[in-house]
Amino acid sequence: MSTSYNNETDSTSSERRTKKYRSFSLSPSVNDESSCGASACGSAESESCGISIPKGEVSRRNLLKLIGKGAAATVAAGVGVELLTYRAYAQSGSTTTPNGLGTNGNMTPGMAAAMADPAAPPDHQWAMVIDLRNCDGCGSCTAACQKAHYLTPDQTWIKVFSMANNDGQTYHMPRPCMQCEDPPCLHVCPVEATFRTDQGVVLVNQDRCIGCRMCMAACPYEARYFNWTADVQYPTTPIPPTPQAPIPQKLGTVGKCTFCVGNLNNGLLSECASGCPMGAIYNADLKTDVAVNGLGSTVKLSTFLYNNDAVTFYPEQNTHPRVWYIVGHGQNLDTNSTTA
Amino acid sequence: MDKNSPIPPRDDNYSDTESAWAVDVREAATRGMTQKASRKWWLAIALLSLMVLAGVYAWYYQLKHGMASAGYNDQAFWAVYIADVIAFIGVSYGGAVISAILRLTGQSWRAPLTRIAEGMALATVIVGAMFIFPHLGRPERFMNIVYYANWSSPLVWDFLAIMTYTVATIIFFYIPLIPDLAIVNRHLGSSNSPMRRKIYSALSLNWMGNKRQRRLLHGSLTLISLVIIPLAVSVHSVLSWAFALTSRPGWAETVFPPYFVIAALYSGTALVIVTAAAFRSGYKLQRFITQRHFVRIGYLMAALGLVYLYLTFADMATEGYTGITTGWITQTITGRYAIPFWIYVLFGELIPIVVVAVKKFRNIKGLTFAAGGVVVALWIKRLVIVLPPATQPLIGSYWGAYHFTWVSITITLAGVAAVPLILMVMFRLIPILSIEEMEEAGPIGSIEQISDKTEKYQDTLLAGGRNLEHVKQKTPSAGLQMSGVDPISPQTTPALAVNPNVNTGGFSINPGEIR
Ligand code: SF4
Numbered sequence: 001m002s003t004s005y006n007n008e009t010d011s012t013s014s015e016r017r018t019k020k021y022r023s024f025s026l027s028p029s030v031n032d033e034s035s036c037g038a039s040a041c042g043s044a045e046s047e048s049c050g051i052s053i054p055k056g057e058v059s060r061r062n063l064l065k066l067i068g069k070g071a072a073a074t075v076a077a078g079v080g081v082e083l084l085t086y087r088a089y090a091q092s093g094s095t096t097t098p099n100g101l102g103t104n105g106n107m108t109p110g111m112a113a114a115m116a117d118p119a120a121p122p123d124h125q126w127a128m129v130i131d132l133r134n135c136d137g138c139g140s141c142t143a144a145c146q147k148a149h150y151l152t153p154d155q156t157w158i159k160v161f162s163m164a165n166n167d168g169q170t171y172h173m174p175r176p177c178m179q180c181e182d183p184p185c186l187h188v189c190p191v192e193a194t195f196r197t198d199q200g201v202v203l204v205n206q207d208r209c210i211g212c213r214m215c216m217a218a219c220p221y222e223a224r225y226f227n228w229t230a231d232v233q234y235p236t237t238p239i240p241p242t243p244q245a246p247i248p249q250k251l252g253t254v255g256k257c258t259f260c261v262g263n264l265n266n267g268l269l270s271e272c273a274s275g276c277p278m279g280a281i282y283n284a285d286l287k288t289d290v291a292v293n294g295l296g297s298t299v300k301l302s303t304f305l306y307n308n309d310a311v312t313f314y315p316e317q318n319t320h321p322r323v324w325y326i327v328g329h330g331q332n333l334d335t336n337s338t339t340a
Numbered sequence: 341m342d343k344n345s346p347i348p349p350r351d352d353n354y355s356d357t358e359s360a361w362a363v364d365v366r367e368a369a370t371r372g373m374t375q376k377a378s379r380k381w382w383l384a385i386a387l388l389s390l391m392v393l394a395g396v397y398a399w400y401y402q403l404k405h406g407m408a409s410a411g412y413n414d415q416a417f418w419a420v421y422i423a424d425v426i427a428f429i430g431v432s433y434g435g436a437v438i439s440a441i442l443r444l445t446g447q448s449w450r451a452p453l454t455r456i457a458e459g460m461a462l463a464t465v466i467v468g469a470m471f472i473f474p475h476l477g478r479p480e481r482f483m484n485i486v487y488y489a490n491w492s493s494p495l496v497w498d499f500l501a502i503m504t505y506t507v508a509t510i511i512f513f514y515i516p517l518i519p520d521l522a523i524v525n526r527h528l529g530s531s532n533s534p535m536r537r538k539i540y541s542a543l544s545l546n547w548m549g550n551k552r553q554r555r556l557l558h559g560s561l562t563l564i565s566l567v568i569i570p571l572a573v574s575v576h577s578v579l580s581w582a583f584a585l586t587s588r589p590g591w592a593e594t595v596f597p598p599y600f601v602i603a604a605l606y607s608g609t610a611l612v613i614v615t616a617a618a619f620r621s622g623y624k625l626q627r628f629i630t631q632r633h634f635v636r637i638g639y640l641m642a643a644l645g646l647v648y649l650y651l652t653f654a655d656m657a658t659e660g661y662t663g664i665t666t667g668w669i670t671q672t673i674t675g676r677y678a679i680p681f682w683i684y685v686l687f688g689e690l691i692p693i694v695v696v697a698v699k700k701f702r703n704i705k706g707l708t709f710a711a712g713g714v715v716v717a718l719w720i721k722r723l724v725i726v727l728p729p730a731t732q733p734l735i736g737s738y739w740g741a742y743h744f745t746w747v748s749i750t751i752t753l754a755g756v757a758a759v760p761l762i763l764m765v766m767f768r769l770i771p772i773l774s775i776e777e778m779e780e781a782g783p784i785g786s787i788e789q790i791s792d793k794t795e796k797y798q799d800t801l802l803a804g805g806r807n808l809e810h811v812k813q814k815t816p817s818a819g820l821q822m823s824g825v826d827p828i829s830p831q832t833t834p835a836l837a838v839n840p841n842v843n844t845g846g847f848s849i850n851p852g853e854i855r
Pocket residue numbers: 188189190191192193194204208209210211212213214215216253254
């Protein structure tokens with residue numbers, strides 16, 4: 001592969017993606033009433049709106065409590081427009097969802113009706129925020145994930161890409177499964193081995209997967225890998241593998257990030273979030289509108305996203321990812337050149 | 341058939357006419373069934389079976405050790421086996437559609453080729469469908485596609501389309517066989533084992549050759565010919581959608597369905613030429629399958645080749661020009677896939693076009709060589725369609741790579757060997773020529789329907805050369821020229837052919853047959 005070729009492609013494709021992205025990007029002027037200080041958060045902080053908790057004070061145990069507290073705070077403070085949109089989406093189970101906060105105010109009558117319905121079943125709609133300003137590319141998230149899930153080095157539920165901006169500066173971007181709300185991997189699976197839970201997590205049933213790899217072709221984020229070889233020593237586990245915890249992996253089937261949904265439902269952080277020494281990865285819940293990282297910093301999700309101009313990856317694919325990125329240094333999340 | 345109705349009288353003017361032509365056709369068509377297999381035949385069978393067995397072993401190995409042993413990895417997640425599926429089902433399509441179109445348009449010269457083309461279509465669709473199994477990581481769960489079908493998945497449509505098409509191919513193969521099996525039963529008489537005779541007579545559905553049966557046969561043949569064309573179009577469109585319905589640059593192309601359909605037709609026509617050439621010399625059918633058959637199919641092949649070239653260009657032109665996602669194009673033309681791509685351009689486009697265009701090369705040898713090149717080049721082209729978009733990076737810039745291993749090569753070669761194996765065994769059990777159709781078309785129709793003067797003159801020679809079979813067999817490539825009749829100038833030919841007084845070597849050429 002020639003280097004010159006690469007540069008060429010990169011610039012063209014990144015230009016195109018930048019253009020596309022800009023049409024989607026958040027502009028601060030979208031909806032001023034909804035800005036954090038005014039209505040949603042209620043606290044004096046306008047920048048991060050975070051409920052800052054000293055390091056170490058948060059154990060995984062009391063996370064649940066925190067999340068509950070966040071929910072209470074939201075209700076008490078009245079609901080910001082962006083939050084309304086998220087919650088309406090989360091409760092309606094609709095496949096059209098705010099893609100970042102730029103779509104504020106686009107609530108449809110159906111969404112409003114769904115929001116008014118108190119019988120919406122799931123308590124959580126899991127999501128994730130990755131703050132690229134804090135990521136130093138150490139790869140601890142990948143290591144923690146692989147250790148906890150007994151993965152081989154090739155099997156990356158979360159993978160850190162080393163990217164370069166157009167101006168040549170590098171940044172690092174961890175890529176978990178985006179838990180797309182309109183997941184192409186799910187639509188193309190011929191046997192419905194890929195499914196989406198009512199908490200918005202896309203999972204793979206490795207007992208049904210026929211190993212056709214159509215989902216790998218369809219996923220725009222390279223989030224899936226395949227169990228290609230039998231020459232791996234997997235541990236024997238006391239409980240049989242489930243879609244939530246596919247451990248050990250099964251030969252000839254596909255695998256991907258599960259969002260550690262078992263952890264989340266038990267009040268624990270995902271392995272990557274708790275494994276990140278920089279606190280760059282936040283586990284989030286659209287329903288309670290809270291995001292928490294491994295350092296224990298808890299923020300109000302909607303305001304956090306809004307204030308930091310959070311974006312999703314390849315929004316032009318219309319997959320509506322549940323993973324948001326905060327790009328603080330002018331990255332545009334779309335270049336194709338790696339430095340590592 | 342209504343059992344109670346009295347058996348209609350045999351239409352003696354038709355299928356049972358023991359004209360000299362009919363005698364010859366029957367003898368030639370059943371040659372494989374009556375003659376003892378030569379040592380060469382057994383040798384070929386042994387070799388081909390060995391290759392198939394090696395493939396089965398390689399598949400067992402792959403099942404045991406995982407698909408990494410076939411060279412797959414997370415970026416080359418689709419590679420050789422899916423290219424095999426497309427290539428094999430593609431050539432099948434070519435065989436079936438060529439035969440269907442020629443039937444529908446009433447090209448009587450198709451008669452000596454239809455059985456070979458349809459047999460080839462059947463053998464390749466079976467092998468092509470088989471390649472789905474090594475492609476899957478969990479082939480034992482294959483039936484999940486039926487149990488848990490997700491109708492939004494293009495693979496479920498694929499499954500449905502391939503199954504339907506396979507059934508249609510079997511029917512398409514079987515219907516013209518009905519009268520032939522009855523004829524064979526009568527022709528072989530007691531030399532046929534009783535068991536075989538029973539099976540044939542059961543399969544031939546009490547064929548008598550009367551008017552009603554003939555009408556039924558023609559009607560159903562027309563119907564299935566009409567059905568198989570859109571069916572085959574749908575199979576290849578759906579196959580292409582397995583690629584085009586993803587968001588990968590290089591696959592998500594609107595041109596893909598026709599691109600796949602034309603590729604299938606093109607490679608299929610080429611394989612018809614190769615198969616016909618092989619069985620022509622193997623079964624000494626030089627008299628029935630002539631150079632002009634090859635030239636005609638060759639023209640068809642070249643036309644399809646040009647359309648395919650155009651589509652290949654169209655596929656790359658839009659993206660290449662706008663520069664949106666050109667990685668796969670650059671890699672294909674100048675990068676790591678450049679060698680296979682240019683092999684395709686050379687053997688899949690330039691050589692066949694030159695061979696067909698230049699009169700000097702436009703003979704059986706040249707066309708067979710070109711067609712063989714096309715079949716291989718189009719398999720390579722499929723790989724070039726599959727691999728660059730699969731291995732391209734969607735994030736970052738790391739290109740994946742596919743490396744052939746002995747497992748994937750052995751399995752692919754097993755498929756390649758299985759096709760001639762199936763055909764060779766098949767033509768030991770059924771006539772290699774479509775007897776009924778050839779008798780209906782007659783000697784002139786079968787070999788030439790519409791011809792220029794020179795060719796008509798060759799026809800006449802051919803018809804007269806019946807008793808000189810041994811001469812022909814010695815020098816097969818000389819094709820039509822072998823005859824005891826002196827060369828006659830083209831101008832005098834029609835007169836000769838329609839003149840009943842001329843000795844045409846036992847053929848009763850009805851003047852009315854020459855239009
Ligand atoms: S590899 Fe498995 S999960 Fe993926 S599409 Fe095929 S059957 Fe579905």
